[in-house]
Amino acid sequence: xxxxxxxxxxxxxxxxxxxxxxxxxxxxxxxxxxxxxxxxxxxxxxxxxxxxxxxxxxxxxxxxxxxxxxxxxxxxxxxxxxxxxxxxxxxxxxxxxxxxxxxxxxxxxxxxxxxx
Amino acid sequence: xxxxxxxxxxxxxxxxxxxxxxxxxxxxxxxxxxxxxxxxxxxxxxxxxxxxxxxxxxxxxxxxxxxxxxxxxxxxxxxxxxxxxxxxxxxxxxxxxxxxxxxxxxxxxxxx
Numbered sequence: 229x230x231x232x233x234x235x236x237x238x239x240x241x242x243x244x245x246x247x248x249x250x251x252x253x254x255x256x257x258x259x260x261x262x263x264x265x266x267x268x269x270x271x272x273x274x275x276x277x278x279x280x281x282x283x284x285x286x287x288x289x290x291x292x293x294x295x296x297x298x299x300x301x302x303x304x305x306x307x308x309x310x311x312x313x314x315x316x317x318x319x320x321x322x323x324x325x326x327x328x329x330x331x332x333x334x335x336x337x338x339x340x341x342x343x344x
Numbered sequence: 345x346x347x348x349x350x351x352x353x354x355x356x357x358x359x360x361x362x363x364x365x366x367x368x369x370x371x372x373x374x375x376x377x378x379x380x381x382x383x384x385x386x387x388x389x390x391x392x393x394x395x396x397x398x399x400x401x402x403x404x405x406x407x408x409x410x411x412x413x414x415x416x417x418x419x420x421x422x423x424x425x426x427x428x429x430x431x432x433x434x435x436x437x438x439x440x441x442x443x444x445x446x447x448x449x450x451x452x453x454x455x456x
Contacts, residue, residue, distance in 0.1 A: 234387070262444075271434065271446045272388075321387055331376040331395060331438055335388035 251322030258324035350447035367435030
């Protein structure tokens with residue numbers, strides 16, 4: 229089946245530093261990838277949609293200059309949290325849509341970010 | 345507005361008994377419907393999906409769901425719960441393939 233990986237799975241950083249999270253589709257090409265944020269015991273909140281080779285589309289209320297998204301290839305998207313603060317601590321999950329399927333999203337295992 | 349409602353935030357069943365997780369959607373269009381499972385500190389795993397084919401959908405790990413248009417429901421069931429089924433379950437609806445609408449999740453506890 230379709231597999232999506234994320235790296236790192238867990239990261240701890242100091243306030244003010246930047247953190248990059250990678251999302252890869254391992255066995256399929258993903259023209260569209262999605263980034264979600266999940267708070268404890270809550271559902272997923274869509275942050276942005278990224279299409280290969282173009283700028284990401286951010287959801288209302290998500291700062292595009294703080295959460296930089298790059299989708300440079302059909303198998304890789306990155307999320308960079310710039311100048312991280314403790315309130316950015318969260319579980320970040322990416323998903324990828326199979327090029328051949330118009331509706332199913334396959335999710336990565338998530339990245340736990342803790343900002344001290 | 346398009347939305348999806350999971351009627352129970354928490355369900356508790358005994359091992360070996362049936363599981364029912366309820367989901368209703370609101371839409372005037374034909375949706376694609378999904379159930380995902382999330383174990384603690386893990387990503388979401390696709391259990392099953394409905395995309396306008398058979399109304400009874402069979403998924404992995406013995407789960408199945410029935411699409412009932414007249415009731416705008418897509419409830420998830422399993423005949424016999426296993427300890428490993430304890431997790432968070434999300435019902436998701438999609439209309440364009442891009443936008444996913446997530447339910448608030450149902451936490452399933454399985455009692456030994």
